[in-house]
Each structure stands twice: as C-alpha cells, then as structure tokens.
Amino acid sequence: MSPTRPPTPRRAGSVRSQSERKERAARSTAQQRKQLELFFQRTPRPDTSQMQVLAEDLGMDADHVSQWFSSKRCRVKRSSGSSLVTPPATPSTGNMLQLTLPDVGVDDNALPQPKRGKPRVTQEQEDALQELFEREPHASLETKRDVAERIGLTPSKVNSWFTFTRATTVVKAEPSPAPSSPIYGPVRTLRTRLVRAPYATPSSSAASTPSLRTSRLSRAVSYTSDRSAEDSDRKKRTRPNAAQLAVLRRAFKASAPEYKPSLAKRKELAEELDMPVSKVTDWFRNSLASLKRRKGKNEEERDGSDDENEDEDDNEHEHEKGAQTLEGYESAESMESDGDETEDDLPLQTPRSTFTGRNPLPRVDIHCEPDLDAVRGASVLVGIARHWSPREVEDFCNERINMAAAAVDPLQKLALVASKSRACSPVPDARQDGTSGVTVL
DNA sequence: ATACTAGTTAGAAGGATCTC
DNA sequence: GAGATCCTTCTAACTAGTAT
Numbered sequence: 001m002s003p004t005r006p007p008t009p010r011r012a013g014s015v016r017s018q019s020e021r022k023e024r025a026a027r028s029t030a031q032q033r034k035q036l037e038l039f040f041q042r043t044p045r046p047d048t049s050q051m052q053v054l055a056e057d058l059g060m061d062a063d064h065v066s067q068w069f070s071s072k073r074c075r076v077k078r079s080s081g082s083s084l085v086t087p088p089a090t091p092s093t094g095n096m097l098q099l100t101l102p103d104v105g106v107d108d109n110a111l112p113q114p115k116r117g118k119p120r121v122t123q124e125q126e127d128a129l130q131e132l133f134e135r136e137p138h139a140s141l142e143t144k145r146d147v148a149e150r151i152g153l154t155p156s157k158v159n160s161w162f163t164f165t166r167a168t169t170v171v172k173a174e175p176s177p178a179p180s181s182p183i184y185g186p187v188r189t190l191r192t193r194l195v196r197a198p199y200a201t202p203s204s205s206a207a208s209t210p211s212l213r214t215s216r217l218s219r220a221v222s223y224t225s226d227r228s229a230e231d232s233d234r235k236k237r238t239r240p241n242a243a244q245l246a247v248l249r250r251a252f253k254a255s256a257p258e259y260k261p262s263l264a265k266r267k268e269l270a271e272e273l274d275m276p277v278s279k280v281t282d283w284f285r286n287s288l289a290s291l292k293r294r295k296g297k298n299e300e301e302r303d304g305s306d307d308e309n310e311d312e313d314d315n316e317h318e319h320e321k322g323a324q325t326l327e328g329y330e331s332a333e334s335m336e337s338d339g340d341e342t343e344d345d346l347p348l349q350t351p352r353s354t355f356t357g358r359n360p361l362p363r364v365d366i367h368c369e370p371d372l373d374a375v376r377g378a379s380v381l382v383g384i385a386r387h388w389s390p391r392e393v394e395d396f397c398n399e400r401i402n403m404a405a406a407a408v409d410p411l412q413k414l415a416l417v418a419s420k421s422r423a424c425s426p427v428p429d430a431r432q433d434g435t436s437g438v439t440v441l
Numbered sequence: 442a443t444a445c446t447a448g449t450t451a452g453a454a455g456g457a458t459c460t461c
Numbered sequence: 462g463a464g465a466t467c468c469t470t471c472t473a474a475c476t477a478g479t480a481t
Binding site: 442446449450451452453454459 | 462463464465466467468469470471472473474475476477478479480481
C-alpha cells in the first residue's frame with residue numbers, strides 16, 4: 001500500500017528540475033494577471049494556439065499561461081460551486097484573437113469581487129476618514145471622536161482605521177539586501193506594507209488620482225501598477241526545509257490543544273530555525289487553519305458515511321492526501337521515540353519530493369534513543385531520514401558540512417553531519433532490503 | 442502600537458487524464 | 462506507452478478587521 005502514486009515518469013529530456021519549475025512558475029505581474037483575467041472573461045478555455053499568442057502578447061511563458069487558466073478555472077469552480085460554462089474554443093487563428101488588450105479603462109466590475117467576512121467601511125466613510133487623514137495623520141482622539149460620530153462609526157474603529165492607514169501608506173525604503181540565510185534563504189528585514197486593493201478600479205488610480213497622496217486604495221493600485229513591469233509586491237513563496245518542518249511540527253504538537261504558542265515561544269523557534277518570526281507565526285496560523293479545515297471535512301465525511309471500516313478508510317484517505325492532521329503530528333512525535341516504525345507508519349505530510357531520478361540513492365533510516373529527543377542534532381537527522389528525498393539529504397549534507405557535492409556518498413555525509421552535531425554517533429549498517437541505516441546512540 | 446483572528450489569493454506540486 | 466496538458470490540493474503570503 002503506497003500513500004501516494006509515484007510521479008508520472010517523463011522522458012529524460014523533459015524532466016524538469018525544481019529550479020526549472022520555479023523559474024517557469026515565476027510570478028506573473030499585476031498587469032499580466034489583469035490581462036489574463038480579461039481574456040478569461042471571454043474565453044475560459046482557450047486552446048493551445050490562443051494561449052501561445054496570449055503568452056507572447058504578455059511576455060509570459062506559454063506553460064505558465066496554461067497553468068494560470070487551469071488554476072483560474074478551478075478557483076472559479078470552487079467559489080461558484082458549479083462548473084464553468086465552457087464555450088467552444090475559438091478557432092486557433094492568431095489574427096482573430098485581438099489579443100492586444102487595452103492598458104487602461106479595464107472594467108474591473110466584471111472581475112470577481114473579493115469576498116470578505118467582515119463588514120468594511122463604506123465609501124463615504126472612507127472618504128471622510130481619508131480627508132481627515134490627509135490633513136492630520138495623527139489626529140487627536142477628540143477629532144477622531146467627532147468624525148466617528150459624524151460618519152456613524154465607533155471611535156475605536158476610527159482609531160483602528162488611522163492606525164492601519166498609517167501603517168499601510170508609509171512606504172519604507174527597503175534597506176540593502178540582508179545576507180541570505182544559509183538555511184532559509186533571503187530574508188527581507190523591512191517590509192513595505194501596502195494595501196493591495198483588488199476592489200479598487202484602475203481608473204480610480206490612473207484617471208482620477210493624479211497624485212499618490214489621494215487615497216490609500218488608489219495609492220496601493222498605483223504602487224502595484226508601478227511595479228507591475230518588474231514584479232508584484234507579493235513575496236515569492238518559500239518553503240521551510242524538512243528540518244525546520246520537523247521542529248515546527250513538534251512545537252505545534254506540543255502546543256496542543258490550543259495550538260497557539262506564545263510570542264516568546266515563536267520568537268525562540270524563529271531564532272532556532274533562523275526564520276523570521278512573522279513566518280513562524282504564519283506557519284502556526286496556517287497550520288491551525290488547515291487542521292481545523294481537515295477536522296471539519298473528516299467529520300462531514302464521517303457523518304455522510306455508514307461504512308463499517310470508517311477508521312481504516314480515514315487513515316487511508318489521509319495517507320493519500322499526505323494530510324497534515326493532528327494524527328500526523330502525533331505520528332511524527334512517536335517516530336522519534338519509537339524508532340521501529342514500518343513504512344506505513346511514516347508521518348504524514350511528507351514534503352513533495354522533487355527527486356525524479358530513476359535510480360534513487362539508498363534510502364536512509366535513523367534510529368534514535370528517546371532520551372535524546374531534545375538534542376537538536378538528532379532531531380534534525382530524524383527529519384532528514386524520514387521526510388527528505390535523497391536529493392534533499394544530499395543538499396542538506398552539503399550545506400551543513402560545506403563539502404563539494406560529487407564524490408562523497410550521502411550516507412557518509414549524513415554520518416559526518418551527525419558526528420559534527422555531537423548529538424549522536426552514526427553507525428552505518430547495510431540492510432538486507434537494500435536500505436542503509438544510521439543508529440543514533 | 443502591537444498582536445491577534447478569520448478569511449482570501451495564488452504559486453507550487455504532483456496525480457489524473459488526454460492525445461498521439 | 463510516452464509526453465503533454467489539465468485538475469486538484471496544499472499552503473505561504475497576504476488583507477482587513479478586532480482586541481489589548
């Protein structure tokens with residue numbers, strides 16, 4: 001029983017490395033997305049040649065365009081709860097497409113509007129607040145109370161609005177790039193926090209707002225537009241590596257049942273993992289949301305099913321999805337102390353491996369004495385052995401021991417890492433099943 | 442001012458399906 | 462059966478609000 005299917009094999013010439021994929025999937029700019037949205041309104045399922053022409057028109061990779069349409073259809077389907085109306089694709093004649101779309105005057109009313117769960121201030125209220133903010137960004141409490149009464153908001157809401165607006169409209173110059181973290185990658189030390197305003201029309205920024213100092217919404221749009229030629233404001237996605245994930249998961253499990261570690265704890269983790277605190281916070285927040293979502297889903301499925309083999313099915317289901325359930329965290333925990341799990345007991349949420357080679361390096365297994373749980377080196381190694389692809393083990397070892405990649409066997413490197421950690425004495429041994437092992441004493 | 446919550450967006454990944 | 466394409470899921474990063 002395998003939790004996931006192996007990757008679809010590709011011919012050698014078409015295997016894409018992770019970096020290639022990432023490069024291919026470089027973020028589209030705001031302007032490109034706008035144009036894609038527009039095209040999507042008319043043709044949700046463009047054929048290949050249409051996408052090719054569109055890609056050329058927008059200066060994008062055709063694969064990226066295709067991927068975008070696919071994801072977009074999925075998003076629309078999910079949000080509407082129904083399938084798309086799919087008119088037949090236009091005959092694939094580039095000349096018929098009129099792909100050169102206008103740069104201004106886009107009717108964003110036709111675009112899907114964002115849904116927010118909480119009520120927001122009305123346009124009139126926003127205007128009044130904005131007017132005051134223009135004059136007095138730090139208006140006195142009394143002034144804010146007056147305007148609150150006038151426009152029908154609570155003083156605390158007005159106060160919050162001012163706080164938020166001050167925070168979001170001041171563009172801070174980004175300092176010279178911080179040195180890249182060897183583990184986590186580049187980190188921005190100062191964030192330019194600006195409001196993206198998907199519901200503000202470009203015309204409000206382009207036509208009616210000659211100055212950047214007019215409205216926080218239009219300012220945000222201008223900012224985005226200004227940057228659109230190069231990049232959007234959204235940070236590129238990064239993923240915690242397996243060792244970081246292992247530590248985060250353990251901390252998550254330890255923070256049960258609230259799953260909300262204190263700020264001090266998060267700071268501690270951030271320091272330990274060489275990650276920004278904000279990312280640690282986000283990780284916990286997203287993990288908790290994900291956990292809740294899954295629990296709800298499972299309960300739903302359980303309610304709707306009279307299957308006698310419920311538990312078995314659940315487990316299987318979670319395995320298939322690589323789900324990050326509480327049970328998954330518990331598995332991760334027990335893994336470190338038991339040390340005698342079978343393949344089926346592997347903790348869930350195995351990071352997606354990028355290794356697609358046909359002759360994978362030997363799988364590495366690690367056994368760890370329970371009383372060394374707290375030793376970081378050991379836990380890092382457990383993370384490596386259980387969660388990483390051979391390629392990732394290789395990369396990690398190279399990074400940790402600063403050794404050229406080629407000549408040394410990954411297992412030897414792993415052993416060296418272990419010895420350097422002082423936490424464990426690696427004893428490689430050969431297994432009958434062809435795997436290799438490292439015993440952490 | 443800061444930390445927090447809840448909800449949303451969209452990139453990345455990989456399995457499923459289609460086409461030849 | 463191989464390769465291309467599509468679809469779905471996960472989750473990092475985000476916004477907009479509230480609470481302290």
